[in-house]
Amino acid sequence: MVGIMDSVNQRTQLVGQNRLELLLFRLNGKQIYGINVFKVKEVLQCPKLTCMPRSNPVVRGVANIRGGTIPIIDLSMATGKRALADLESSFVIITEYNTKVQGFLVGAVERIVNMNWEAIHPPPKGTGRDHYLTAVTQLENNLVEIIDVEKVLAEVSPTSEVISVGVVDQQTQDLAVNKHVLIVDDSSVARKQVMRCLQTVGVEVTALNDGRQALDYLRGMLDQGRSPSDELLMLISDIEMPEMDGYTLTAAIREDSRLAGLHILLHTSLSGVFNQAMVKKVGADDFLAKFRPDDLAMRVVERINGAVEPA
Known part of the structure; x- marks a missing residue:
């Protein structure tokens, strides 16, 4: 060895x-x-x-x-x-x-x-x-x-899923009602953690199991004449997934001009190895180590507030 x-x-x-x-x-x-x-x-x-x-x-x-x-x-x-x-x-x-x-x-x-x-x-x-x-x-x-x-x-050492008071205010929750986030993760535990966090923020959530499913979902929207970049607040994706990993999914999205505006956050347990340079290599917008409910909620809140048209 x-x-x-x-x-x-x-x-x-x-x-x-x-x-x-x-x-x-x-x-x-x-x-x-x-x-x-x-x-x-x-x-x-x-x-x-x-x-x-x-x-x-x-x-x-x-x-x-x-x-x-x-x-x-x-x-x-x-x-x-x-x-x-x-x-x-x-x-x-x-x-x-x-x-x-x-x-x-x-x-x-x-x-x-x-x-x-x-x-x-x-x-x-x-x-x-x-x-x-x-x-x-x-x-x-x-x-x-x-x-x-x-x-x-999660069974040996459970992680708190509670979002701290003040991270999400009522105004943000009101704005979140019509926002839709696509999440992708092959771990059922991780999917549920992210879903509960985002539901607390107030957004609608669609959860898929791997990158291949996510890419098919996005292309299906395009085939229906819909714009994922307009309808989805963001995509939150794991990196390690069967069929297609998060990096390959990100690269495939960036290669399609019709998906150019889709905001991609890579959310992964690979915290000790992968860094911002690798994220930029495939064109992701952001990177976040699992599982920090406050940090994840704040990323979504930033997207919600940034999506508000100025008066």
């Missing part, structure tokens, strides 16, 4: 090409799972863990890594499976999601593979509502499951 992450910082050329790199790993058993390399800071043999009283049972302890104290989450337990028993032979994947760093305890780490987002598909419809998958793919005749980490983290 030495050196497996050495070239992560050189992989930014994947941006806008609808490609990703997955770090493959196993929990208990033969099933293969994947996590986006861009969210991985480090992979190491499981260090000594210190148990924390009254912590969530899936948090096996904390570890001191690079001078910081990091919670270590048993990813097998967190997704409803049995706990990993042999810690000495297990690995920890250090990740950054939503500006927070945590470690995921896994049974084994395999390798990194380069894939196209078009080969990543939503979970089969028969999986129900209680699964922890955000996507699946096939690799060498093996099913690879991509875990909805945002759902795991």
Whole structure:
């Protein structure tokens, strides 16, 4: 595993090409799972863990890594499976999601593979509502499951969804009534968080699951003789999504002159890696790390107030 992450910082050329790199790993058993390399800071043999009283049972302890104290989450337990028993032979994947760093305890780490987002598909419809998958793919005749980490983290350490008093005033809510926002996110947890936030602001919301659906939706509006740039206050899109990622969606929108005026906010848990330069590369208007309800609400409020015609 030495050196497996050495070239992560050189992989930014994947941006806008609808490609990703997955770090493959196993929990208990033969099933293969994947996590986006861009969210991985480090992979190491499981260090000594210190148990924390009254912590969530899936948090096996904390570890001191690079001078910081990091919670270590048993990813097998967190997704409803049995706990990993042999810690000495297990690995920890250090990740950054939503500006927070945590470690995921896994049974084994395999390798990194380069894939196209078009080969990543939503979970089969028969999986129900209680699964922890955000996507699946096939690799060498093996099913690879991509875990909805945002759902795991929301259960282990819930994030407040309350907008602070004063962020949205009554005048803005009155103006928001006729405003429509399109949101795109493959995580059901993230979609619900954003929807509740925007509904508090007062705007109408349409929520879709991936970039392909969003692009089809926008083109459908155009086919009906409607103008998305006029009807939609803004598009709020995740970056990591099956079929078509947020960067490719943004680039496709910017290539269509009929969609030129559509305001695009990329809203993602990839907070530690992607920066404004990468956002500008594909033509997005703004970038916001998940999930900060006040910041998200303020972005929408700014758009509402900016859309008001001066007297």
